[in-house]
Amino acid sequence: MEKFLSFEDIIIDKNIKLCPRKKLGSGTFGDIYLGKNTETNKEFAIKCESVNKTNKQSLLKYESDVLRYLQNGIGIPELYSYISKDKYNFMLFELLGPSLEDLFDLCHQKFSLKTILQLGDQMLSRIEFLHSRYIIHRDIKPNNFLIGLSNKKNLIYICDFGLSKLYRDPKSGKHISYNSGKSPIGTARYSSIYSQLGIEQSRRDDLESLFYTLIYFNNGLLPWQGIKTKSKTQKNEMILEKKINTNYNELCKDLPYEFIAFIHYIKDLKFEDKPNYLYLKELLGKVFDKNNFNYDLIFDYSYLLDKKDIIQEGLNKNKQNEDIIKKNENENDIIDNENEIHKNINR
């Protein structure tokens, strides 16, 4: 996205100012900044998109439509407004805390089993909610789950609906049809095998990505990370090959048997199948009980959240490293394309 030329606060609407100095994250379609209502002092997040002649259809508008459609769900960021002004579009929404990827880094790329199970339980609930509204997310990964602020710090939010899609027609209830030969979308590292093979995504693919996310939290990295190739296409091919050839026993070797049952169940789902979310939650719950964990919503990072300086310092450090990581790790890049992003959402 085109950078704001000035670092002075920008008034984008009557009482709404954007603080270019306070960047909260950089995304594929646009950056996210802190915003403030100058009258009430209320803070929020502003996702920005610069308008140019080539992107006639606004991805941000699409995302705000999806977010509006999902309002009032637990762990869904509140949408405040969508503003188009001059060469920019702005989406004003709930200010949240760090992403699970940020928190994972702060915990030196290792989460305890208890943290993974508590996160997994909430992440499953978010995915189940989306699916209950006929939406598939299609980019499930640690960066797209954020924690809330202050009294919502134990609540895991699901974010980033730019690639989401309706898998059913809300009126007729008809499921989208099976399709192959599609260009894969999402993030190669966490994408399902079917998605990387170009098969139309459905509910099962969100769950497979969730599984890779949980394994990443436990193992610190996935076997298909860090592959070096000349081109991005080659890299995606090698990631896919490694994913196909990775044995679940090996992937879950430090984890209880239930994780293997978890992925086997997901891999057995047919294209249109409704996943049994409760069964998956119960599998995680069994591990929880066997270990006598207490469901107290204390996570590995919880003690850090009380130490604002540590978290801010850690996040700043991560942001400084962001560009280097982005250059080196393009499997964490979004696989962009797909014109159909704009279709399919009924307001």
Ligand SMILES: Nc1ncnc2c1ncn2[C@@H]1O[C@H](COP(=O)(O)OP(=O)(O)O)[C@@H](O)[C@H]1O
């Ligand atoms: N509401 C928010 N509050 C605070 N930080 C946010 C918020 N939304 C996004 N971010 C930060 O910006 C990053 C990118 O946002 P995201 O919506 O995922 O954009 P993209 O579609 O480009 O990936 C997130 O991973 C997170 O670090």
Ligand SMILES: [Mg+2]
């Ligand atoms: Mg994102």
